[in-house]
Amino acid sequence: MKNPIKGLHKEFENRIKLGIMSILMVNDTVDFNEIKDVLEVTDGNLASHASALEKKKMITITKKFIGKKPNTSYAATDKGRQAFTEHLTALEALVKNNP
Amino acid sequence: MRTAETDLREIKNLMERSSRFISLSGLSGIFAGIYALVGTWLAYRIMENTPGPESFAPLVGLAMAVLVLSLVTAIFLTTRNARKKNQKVWDKLSQRMLLNLGIPLLSGGIFLLILLYREMYSLAAPVMLIFYGLALINGSKYTLNDIRYLGLLEIALGLIAVAYTGYDLLFWGAGFGVLHIIYGALMYWKYER
Incomplete structure (x- = not known):
C-alpha cells in the first residue's frame, strides 16, 4: 500500500x-x-507566512500601486497548485484509512 | 487537536467562503414565490375582466410590481443573512455573482421588451422562464450551487411553455411561484435554520 504521509x-x-x-x-x-x-x-502574521510560501515558490506576490495606494496581491504558482493537490489527496487518504 | 479531518473541513470552508457568495437568503425565494402566485392570480382577474389588448398595460405594471417587490425583499433578507454569517454584502463575491446573474437576465429583459414591442405576446412567459433559468445556472458558480438545479427546472418549464401556448400564466405561476417557494424552503432549511 502507498504511504499517504508521503504526499x-x-x-x-x-x-x-x-x-x-x-x-x-x-x-x-x-x-x-x-x-x-x-x-x-494580523498584517504581519499574514505577510510573513506569505513570503515563506513565496520563497518555496508556492505562490507569487505582486506589489503595485493602484493610484497612490500600494496593493499587494497573491496567486498560486503551478508548483504550488500541484503540491497542494498532493497535500489534499494525502489528507483525504489519511481520513479514509483512519475512520 | 488538529487532525487531517479538521484540516480538510477548514480547507473546504475557506474555498467556499473565498469564492462564493453564500449569504443568499432562501427565505427571499419563498417571498418571491408568494408574490408571483398573488401576481398570477391578479393577472387572471385582469384578463377575465378586460380581455384583449387593453389588459396589456396593467399586466406589465403587475409584472414590474412583482419584480420590484421580490428584489427589495431579497436585498433586505440577504443583507440580514450576511450580517448573521459575518459575510460582507457588497464585495467582490457578491458583485461577481450579480454580474454573472445579470448578463443573461438583462439579455432576456431586452429580448422580452422587443417581443412585446413587436406584439409577440405568446412568447413572453417562456422567454422569461428560459432566460431566468440561464441566469441562475450562470450565477450558480458564484453562490450556493443549489440554484443551478432551480435554473434547469425553469428552463424545462420554459421549453414546455413554448410547446403549449395558451397556458402561459399557468407555467409562469409554476416557475416563478411554486418553484421559488419549494426551492426557497429547501435552501432555508439547509442553510439558515
Missing part, C-alpha cells in the same frame, strides 16, 4: 499557510486585505 507537504502544516493556499486554489489572484479578512489574521 503531505510540511510547507502547508501551518494553519495560516494552509488557509492562504486554500483561498488561492479557487481564485486567480487575491488581494492582501481580502485574505486578511477571510483568515482573520
